[in-house]
């Protein structure tokens with residue numbers, strides 16, 4: 001039993017549905033076996049539990065652990081390859097790196113770097129796009145289990161339009177996915193996600209194999225990409241001449257339901273939004289990636305008006321890092337730039353999108369996403385270095401909402417001082433010992 005004393009901000013009431021930011025200036029959170037058993041004013045809880053240990057976090061801000069609903073494991077080393085549109089970026093930057101994960105020793109090191117990156121950014125729950133190689137996906141699951149992250153992931157499958165080493169067959173796709181799911185689905189905090197890369201690279205046979213895995217692995221998740229870039233959308237329309245639209249390529253194979261998360265959906269038609277809403281699937285919005293690849297401005301208002309659930313993803317390689325604070329800020333920018341077509345977002349919206357909305361999209365709303373009684377203690381403490389803009393801003397914030405706006409404008413990985421998952425502290429102090437190469441030299445050996 002530990003009693004945490006902190007200034008707490010979270011969004012148990014959805015700001016998209018009229019809720020607002022919940023702020024508690026001097027909260028007490030009594031955590032027993034990783035679960036928040038009681039929450040209230042610190043003094044009143046302390047009066048009832050006068051003897052147990054107290055962790056005083058009042059020099060920072062306590063937030064729920066961040067949730068990333070679309071992030072690619074094999075791409076941690078290629079973040080920052082700017083200047084290309086999607087298909088060129090895939091060919092020149094992403095896919096050559098993804099081929100390297102055929103080497104399981106390489107994949108193991110990348111898995112460690114990837115998990116370190118998530119934790120350093122304060123991400124405690126993620127829907128992770130895996131690798132095309134089953135042993136690499138196994139390495140990822142091993143690493144996330146070692147650290148305790150809540151990760152849903154799976155084998156990425158494709159049978160066309162990618163380099164040969166990344167291609168598979170429907171039978172092999174089924175067999176490998178099924179074996180991975182048998183090992184990792186609903187084991188501890190890991191779950192399996194059926195993951196065709198995108199219809200562009202997945203023929204009918206692969207999509208049928210994906211449907212078979214979904215059927216044979218009860219409770220499995222589904223994730224893929226959709227409507228990211230106009231050239232990609234046009235090619236999918238050519239490849240699937242019988243499909244009504246891009247979303248239909250997944251829907252007609254029975255791949256969409258409440259456990260399905262489609263990334264991007266920047267160029268969505270109303271008919272597609274209706275299909276997504278109709279089957280209670282959801283969308284991972286990746287605003288930094290959308291800007292970096294020039295994919296477009298996400299129509300969040302139309303998603304919300306159609307009743308489509310939306311959360312945030314960093315996309316990592318095509319994005320600009322793991323920080324969900326940056327994704328929140330970029331989501332805010334994109335909606336501003338859309339003018340009247342945009343959805344005005346407040347700091348409470350940004351926190352919700354980065355935490356509770358992600359938890360809901362991943363079916364974990366009863367477990368994580370805010371710091372209410374009964375939830376797991378998945379939390380981060382922000383503690384900026386003295387004299388930084390965030391430190392100054394927080395000391396002079398006029399209201400909790402104002403403080404939260406400063407967090408999304410100014411916070412980065414270095415401000416994430418402590419991270420807890422299920423009550424276990426997995427990072428502390430704000431700086432983590434690097435586990436990869438120690439040299440800053442760009443010519444350094446990468447293994």
Ligand SMILES: [Zn+2]
Nearest residue numbers: 072225263315
């Ligand atoms: Zn992606």
